[in-house]
């Protein structure tokens with residue numbers, strides 16, 4: 001018995017010693033938590049230089065006309081290694097995505113609209129007004145197709161948008177640097193086939209017709225430095241896309257939600273679902289067929305709510321007709337494209353971003369900017385009427401020191417309004 005005990009206690013001591021030894025060894029050789037940053041497989045806006053031969057594309061909207069927190073409507077930003085930036089479509093809700101990318105608004109002055117559905121240009125007003133307020137000092141340049149009659153064209157649409165903002169613009173003129181509150185529209189023939197609509201700084205953008213709802217929808221290609229980006233906007237599968245998207249590095253084409261889900265999730269009647277899901281838009285099976293003909297380096301499908309219960313059907317239906325490289329887009333998906341590689345990541349954005357300062361210093365407000373508005377509206381002045389001005393409550397005692405403070409801090413005189 002005793003012998004057995006001493007054997008056991010000897011064993012216990014032995015195990016104890018071994019354990020202590022292991023702890024000691026572990027203390028000296030165990031991997032330590034790294035203190036150096038490692039490459040993370042995400043894109044943080046405003047944190048990566050673009051190589052001179054590199055293209056970066058960011059999805060700023062991939063969903064449907066009913067925008068939701070997870071997905072805005074159609075919008076893709078293309079950034080090039082030469083510093084150029086272009087927006088393709090600017091659907092409802094996309095302005096918030098764009099602002100999350102921390103790009104000075106001076107650089108966000110070129111928008112190419114594929115067609116004039118709200119889910120493809122509904123945020124143009126936000127970029128127009130908000131971009132100018134946050135530092136764009138040049139007109140917002142907009143390219144888009146004509147229509148069968150002028151009223152169905154891009155120029156008409158943008159003119160009416162500016163008219164819609166009459167009160168907004170008249171109210172800002174004379175209060176802020178007004179240089180950015182203008183548009184510069186280039187409307188081109190929607191029937192043009194592979195026509196050049198933009199050519200500058202080594203970048204060529206072409207348009208070709210698309211088939212969607214009524215005449216007047218187009219698709220675009222952008223070529224630069226041996227790289228080709230193609231954006232379909234909305235379309236029924238068409239011969240122009242199949243032909244002119246050939247050679248694309250990144251080919252983005254709409255791919256609508258599967259017909260059964262249009263009924264199940266969107267409560268469409270079967271008749272509407274079949275019409276909208278196959279005739280107005282491109283069904284997943286048809287998207288696959290298009291991409292099998294185009295054979296891009298990477299095919300990108302967008303224009304469906306990408307949820308756990310809708311994505312599978314879209315993917316499986318595409319795979320019936322296409323077996324090549326494929327991404328199902330969602331908002332903030334990022335593609336870095338070079339001749340050697342296409343890398344897909346997701347952007348991680350800071351929700352409470354401020355746009356970086358503009359590249360040109362702001363000019364002080366100029367009352368002359370009000371003149372076109374007062375004259376156009378048949379008003380002598382845009383100053384408050386006597387009636388409204390008489391409602392001002394006197395807070396001069398607290399506002400005057402703000403002007404004195406600014407004068408002191410900046411070393412020049414800012415006269416208090418009414419004192420001059």
Ligand SMILES: [Zn+2]
Pocket residue numbers: 115117120212234
């Ligand atoms: Zn559309």
Ligand SMILES: [Zn+2]
Pocket residue numbers: 074117119120234303
């Ligand atoms: Zn659409």
